[in-house]
Amino acid sequence: MFPKNAWYVACTADELDAVKPLGRTICNEKIVFYRAEGGRVAAVEDWCPHRGAPLSQGKVCDGRLVCGYHGLVMGCEGKAVAMPGQRVQGFPGVKAYPVVERHGFVWVWPGDAAQADPATIHHLHWADDPAWAYGGGLYHIACDWRLMVDNLMDLTHETYVHASSIGQKEIDESPVTTKVVGQEVVTSRFMENVMAPPFWRANLRGAGLADDVPVDRWQICHFVPPSHVMIEVGVAHAGHGGYDAPADKKVSSIVVDFITPETETTMWYFWGMARNFRPDDAALTAQIREGQGAVFAEDTAMLEAQQRNLSAHPGRRLLMLNIDAGGVQARRIVDKLVALEQPQKLAA
């Protein structure tokens, strides 16, 4: 279950080049993405109206998408524009999808194109700011995308799933606060006067700060519909104000999670980290990405195991504890968005 009238991250900008189209299923829609004239991104149904071949098996020639089977040229509006030896005016069209390249990502609207407004694309303040750096990756995970939202809106799991990197006992000893602000859900946890776990000790050292003194640590998870979770994370030397400590006493970053449904039980996970320290240090970016990739692979294993269990027992209900409030509230917002897309029933 997912809203279709929404902007989802379909791929990173560098997954598209001038020649090779990209086939990817988003919200059950089989879509081919490519760079049309002038490099702008286009997205149409991954189906050639001639014989049903996937257009993603074809090529991009001078900004035109050419079917790899018999050479039909598909326009970015979903209408065939040429084919050797054929008149194509009467050919049936395929669906074209609103698509925008922004912030280093390609955003697609899999639902009703008439409702797509690029102004509503999730704004990422750090993405185009030279004071920030970003690195990330993509995982394909065999689970309902909402399990990933649950997972990210409750970081208690770090103590168990990520014991050797970012987990620490104090996480699940600290209470969590959840609030809903409009369409956004925010789950916060503050740990005061604790020792930093390995990931943060490394970052403290990287920022030129002592790593062997107590810190105040925070995790502030923001769920943004339809399916994004941005997590402000950081540590400050204890007693300097924590989250509000001056810049030279803390190190922080944003864990970036774009969760894009592929089908009901599979998803694309665009994960990464945006940071505002040493933004030009490419080696640091690579090092963080490698570490984060290993950590998030631990989530992948757990979520796929959870999905297999849930699929085997579809009728069972799960508990909704205080630590689950973030995911629960996020699902309420998602449910409302999905309900809005259902055909309206008239009152009797």
Next chain:
Amino acid sequence: MFPKNAWYVACTADELDAVKPLGRTICNEKIVFYRAEGGRVAAVEDWCPHRGAPLSQGKVCDGRLVCGYHGLVMGCEGKAVAMPGQRVQGFPGVKAYPVVERHGFVWVWPGDAAQADPATIHHLHWADDPAWAYGGGLYHIACDWRLMVDNLMDLTHETYVHASSIGQKEIDESPVTTKVVGQEVVTSRFMENVMAPPFWRANLRGAGLADDVPVDRWQICHFVPPSHVMIEVGVAHAGHGGYDAPADKKVSSIVVDFITPETETTMWYFWGMARNFRPDDAALTAQIREGQGAVFAEDTAMLEAQQRNLSAHPGRRLLMLNIDAGGVQARRIVDKLVALEQPQKLAA
């Protein structure tokens, strides 16, 4: 969908040896093939009536098929003929299939045995003629076998699918002619005064002819029911009559395609090439087979992708353009053959 009252290529003659039976599913029938007494080929259902073990897991001992589980000896008529310590007269039989070894292939009739006439096996004039050589291979492809017929009856795809070997732009610029002659469909394309693509340049050189002069090129595709496509292909130095040019001005061959349905959406593809130049040059045979194998693997990838798309959208209709006429006509003949096999309804 496939006719069952027809002769299909089941395997090549050299896939059967004196000891090892071969299990293969043809038109949804699980069949075991083996060499019975005197080396003649036999084919029975791949099922031991004792405990249901596949007979293809067993052995051939002195021309008798012995079940590998408990030693039941199956006769080539589908009746058990012996079993240690048992009387087998009352054992239920299994289906026996008409089967003939001819032209280097084993032909099987998966339908009503009473209608099987070996005289109707596809005659291959080149197969037993020492002036010709043949080399080929076998691919298993996850698609409806009719997609392969479509593919071979419209060689426009060579320009796109096989751009680096046999494709050339002039193919899809040249009109195609389709005619039906009795049960056979013939699609022809002639390209005059073009430069030969890499595959044909190599063959010109191999035949001692200049490869850097314009040629006339032809492709004449013959669909022969139930599922065979023989394609006459060749090039002649331009202006000498093309297809009808004298032998010392041209080089040609026959692309051989036996398409055998395994299930509704999987097939066996026996591909090869028969040629009448340098027939004794085994190295050339091997070289052509290697090149052809690489080319036909490109078809495999496209057809499997097409099948996945069609399976995801079973209700969609495909276009039937002029270039598709060969496949369309072939399907009409197939439809009639299948209709003939349905139980007859009495007129009211």
Next chain:
Amino acid sequence: MFPKNAWYVACTADELDAVKPLGRTICNEKIVFYRAEGGRVAAVEDWCPHRGAPLSQGKVCDGRLVCGYHGLVMGCEGKAVAMPGQRVQGFPGVKAYPVVERHGFVWVWPGDAAQADPATIHHLHWADDPAWAYGGGLYHIACDWRLMVDNLMDLTHETYVHASSIGQKEIDESPVTTKVVGQEVVTSRFMENVMAPPFWRANLRGAGLADDVPVDRWQICHFVPPSHVMIEVGVAHAGHGGYDAPADKKVSSIVVDFITPETETTMWYFWGMARNFRPDDAALTAQIREGQGAVFAEDTAMLEAQQRNLSAHPGRRLLMLNIDAGGVQARRIVDKLVALEQPQKLAA
């Protein structure tokens, strides 16, 4: 189809250590096994009542099973006993399974716990006797577990499936006798004055006996419900009484087969051999295990092929010959046990 009110072998004792739980499906029940306080074995449903994660993805800490997702501590009675920051009294429980460690194996009762009596666990006289040694392994096989019972209760197949190790022509020339003794089925075969096959020649040499003289050979298969087959096998120098020959004229052992259903069409196969000669010779144990593992892999291939055939033809009936009587009688006992578990219908 399988009885659930029965003791099955779930794993070997050494599959469980102090830290890592073991997830395994037995008779369609997803179960996690672990060592609780003091090392005793516990088994509960492999489902965390919090979010449905498999508990087998977690850890055992000081004899307590801790969910690897959010730290819920599951008690061995299937009730949550703790969770960081939570009161767990109201949490829904999960199923707990009667489980006993005995004879080097872990035995589980997947059905109605109230009926589980450890006194009814299959007694293995050799398991705790220092005059005996045991070695074995575990295979996962994609077939109905009853096909394995059939296979083991009719050793005629050794001639065909195991021709190079334990098979010999005299097996299927010797008649077999089947009798039912209470809940047990016994199939016996005696071969007099034959030459021993390779496996037994090696054992004769190992026991210091001549291997190039005729022997009397025996196979006595015991089916014990719900799914165990113990096979007394051996050879004695011919003319000394066969099975009853004095110890210095014979060599014998027990083929041990615990057949544990996983689902309707998959099973766990705990195979091994118990012997009362050279029990302290670990190298001999390893050598026998390796040989036996190779032999039983041959059964695996045949049974999986048989299952694929049966699944393709679910309506077909198999033959029940004299050699099949052991399996037939075993299935009758199993059918009765399964019928006993069905809800009783009142007489009209």
